[in-house]
Amino acid sequence: MxxxxxxxxxxxxxxxxxxxxxxxxxxxxxxxxxxxxxxxxxxxxxxxxxxxxxxxxxxxxxxxxxxxxxxxxxxxxxxxxxxxxxxxxxxxxxxxxxxxxxxxxxxxxxxxxxxxxxxxxxxxxxxxxxxxxxxxxxxxxxxxxxxxxxxxxxxxxxxxxxxxxxxxxxxxxxxxxxxxxxxxxxxxxxxxxxxxxxxxxxxxxxxxxxxxxxxxxxxxxxxxxxxxxxxGRAMPPPLPATAQEPGEARLELAGLSYRNDDPFGVSLRDVSLRVRSGEIVGIAGISGNGQQELAALISGEITAQGDGIRMMGHGVGGLGVAARRRLGFAFVPEERLGRGAVPEMSLADNALLTAHRAGLVARGFIRRAPERAFTGAIIARYDVRTPGPAAEAAALSGGNLQKFIMGREMMLDPKLLLVSQPTWGVDIGAATEIRQRLIAMRNAGAAILVISEELEELFQICDRLHVLHKGHLSPSLPVAETNAEAVGAYMIGSAA
Structure with a gap:
């Protein structure tokens, strides 16, 4: 034929x-x-x-x-x-x-x-x-x-x-x-x-x-x-995700509700969760059930009045993105181009967007040598396939851009990291590396919240799971005590 x-x-x-x-x-x-x-x-x-x-x-x-x-x-x-x-x-x-x-x-x-x-x-x-x-x-x-x-x-x-x-x-x-x-x-x-x-x-x-x-x-x-x-090489052995005793609360949502004025958006209803140091908590769910709204509220892109959001012990509902980052918060959005990186800007200048406090700016002036060095370290450590720091973000493949954005945020050594779709479109070798680095961060004491539609990924790296369905968050589900079928039932709203 x-x-x-x-x-x-x-x-x-x-x-x-x-x-x-x-x-x-x-x-x-x-x-x-x-x-x-x-x-x-x-x-x-x-x-x-x-x-x-x-x-x-x-x-x-x-x-x-x-x-x-x-x-x-x-x-x-x-x-x-x-x-x-x-x-x-x-x-x-x-x-x-x-x-x-x-x-x-x-x-x-x-x-x-x-x-x-x-x-x-x-x-x-x-x-x-x-x-x-x-x-x-x-x-x-x-x-x-x-x-x-x-x-x-x-x-x-x-x-x-x-x-x-x-x-x-x-x-x-x-x-x-x-x-x-x-x-x-x-x-x-x-x-x-x-x-x-x-x-x-x-x-x-x-x-x-x-x-x-x-x-x-x-x-x-x-x-x-x-x-x-x-x-072209053997896969690295997985890093054991052995559960450990978590520490103090780094993120607390207490009865958080959000009314979305967009008729096509999703409103959140009475969302409560806690992420402590030394643990990874996952948010599962079908896309379009409030993940965008939840991430925007936590990151500060949408502010919420009241004391429904606390980070590192501080009420942050009315604080913007920059103020939350100064407390030790970092964020990887699901949309790479446009929110995670500016397409027309170089990787070095994209690194500057969230890492300027890491010695890349002094007295209001950009320090180009440290900026290039920081960007080069991301490229080397996270195996970003690119000609170098001067390459435009739009010139990278989707997976390589994801590795760059993940690396930029993880190299800031945050106390609290929110990651949305960490390995979407990333090959198995890079995905394994990203997941192992998240586990290593958790083992070093970071608090990590992962929003992902990859159930296999969440079961690999998380200590506990919640499921978001039509703006409502399920109870906490310890990974060791649940399975994909039970989580899937929450995802389609059929759980008891």
């Missing part, structure tokens, strides 16, 4: 960076084909070449055996190629249905009905009338997936499609993808969840440093074998 899509010796360079070098790839009709590689291995660039966002410097792309020159995503969609990007391509000032109508033909009323139907079928519920700026990262990814499916593509490229789904919906999505496969659709599947790739995919192409280093049937390999093939 002729390949649906073929790449022959395709290369792409950005300045001094060789993103792809002589890539050969063949995707067969009806195949679910995984692309594996570390952050910075060239996966995103390769997908952009296939989708017409970028054009190759050399090599040939063939569609159904015929050479094609994909000069734009519109040309790729016209052929039958759809893609969901890791960084989304939605207009924030338009509604969900208006965004979809820009690409998918039809009246908005009909599109709204189809959006609801697809959402119910795939477990990707989203309000067609909701404004995109009011959606969480997870809800925005749902919009991207639905938009692609409405175009009935022959090749669907999915980048981390399950990172925003509850456990109960992943199996349903996989059933849908298998049904699409049975009808002849090819799927390019990018995921850092190796067990998912083993379960779903029939072929895996492995990239390392911009080159193809192997092609295997993942069903015949263990997750550990796949990880070793992907990163």
């Amino acid at each position: 002729a390949a649906l899509l073929s790449l022959q010796a395709v290369s792409k360079r950005y300045g001094a960076v060789q993103a792809n070098a002589g890539i050969d790839l063949a995707v067969d009709p009806g195949s679910i084909h995984a692309i594996l590689g570390e952050n910075g291995a060239g996966k995103s660039t390769l997908m952009k070449l296939i989708y017409g966002v970028e054009t190759p410097d050399a090599g040939t792309i063939l569609w159904k055996g015929q050479p094609v020159n994909l000069a734009s995503p519109a040309e790729a969609r016209a052929l039958g190629i759809g893609m969901v990007f890791q960084h989304f391509s939605l207009f924030e000032t338009l509604s969900v249905v208006q965004n979809i109508a820009l690409i998918v033909p039809g009246k908005q009323a009909d599109l709204a009905r189809r959006i609801r139907d697809l959402g119910a079928e795939f477990g990707l519920e989203v309000d067609p009338a909701a404004m995109v700026h009011a959606l969480s990262v997870g809800e925005r990814q749902r919009v991207e997936i639905i938009r692609c499916l409405l175009l009935n593509p022959e090749l669907l490229i999915l980048d981390e499609p399950t990172s925003v789904l509850p456990p109960q919906s992943v199996a349903k999505l996989f059933d849908t993808l298998r049904a699409l496969q049975a009808r002849g659709m090819a799927i390019l599947f990018i995921s850092h969840k190796l067990e998912e790739i083993k379960e779903l995919c029939d072929t895996a192409t492995i990239l390392r440093a911009g080159q193809v280093t192997g092609r295997v049937d993942p069903r015949g390999h263990s997750a550990k074998d796949l990880a070793t093939l992907m990163i």
Whole structure:
């Protein structure tokens, strides 16, 4: 059977960076084909070449055996190629249905009905009338997936499609993808969840440093074998997350409520939790159940009157972000570009944004040498794949930017760290490193609150869990005394 899509010796360079070098790839009709590689291995660039966002410097792309020159995503969609990007391509000032109508033909009323139907079928519920700026990262990814499916593509490229789904919906999505496969659709599947790739995919192409280093049937390999093939070295042994006796309270929420005036937002009701030194507390939940609002209240982006929020023993409800950071608080938001980092600024200047108190500013003047040294230390310690401190944040892959932002906050040695989606889109090697550093911080006495949609991650690193559902927080669930099914029941509101 002729390949649906073929790449022959395709290369792409950005300045001094060789993103792809002589890539050969063949995707067969009806195949679910995984692309594996570390952050910075060239996966995103390769997908952009296939989708017409970028054009190759050399090599040939063939569609159904015929050479094609994909000069734009519109040309790729016209052929039958759809893609969901890791960084989304939605207009924030338009509604969900208006965004979809820009690409998918039809009246908005009909599109709204189809959006609801697809959402119910795939477990990707989203309000067609909701404004995109009011959606969480997870809800925005749902919009991207639905938009692609409405175009009935022959090749669907999915980048981390399950990172925003509850456990109960992943199996349903996989059933849908298998049904699409049975009808002849090819799927390019990018995921850092190796067990998912083993379960779903029939072929895996492995990239390392911009080159193809192997092609295997993942069903015949263990997750550990796949990880070793992907990163080119053995995985480090996990750092034991042995429970220890926690110390004083570093974060206390007591009956915290928040009324969200945004009609598409989520209000919080009587939220209470405590995070003490020497422990990691996790917040699980389906995206869009109040995680954004809770993080904004804790970080100081939204202020709350009263004594419902205390940090390091101080009432901070009315304090802003800077005042909370002076108490020893640090924060990693879920949205990397725009909130975690300024895309057009260099990594060095992005480091300055939250680390200026670490000796990078004196008498109101930036100390460039310490700024570069601090940034260089982040790059080295957290294995950020980048030419150096002068590189723009927007030039990094999603996973490398996440490593940089995590490193920037962790190097401040905070007393209290709030991390939202710490390893979203990060490869298994980097994710393991980030989780081990969080455990090491906890063992050194830090108090850490982790908001994550990765249940496996929360069970690996947390001492206790809460679940956020429709703005209400569940009781504390000791990790050693619960399981994924019980947490999942809280996530969908069916727990007793």
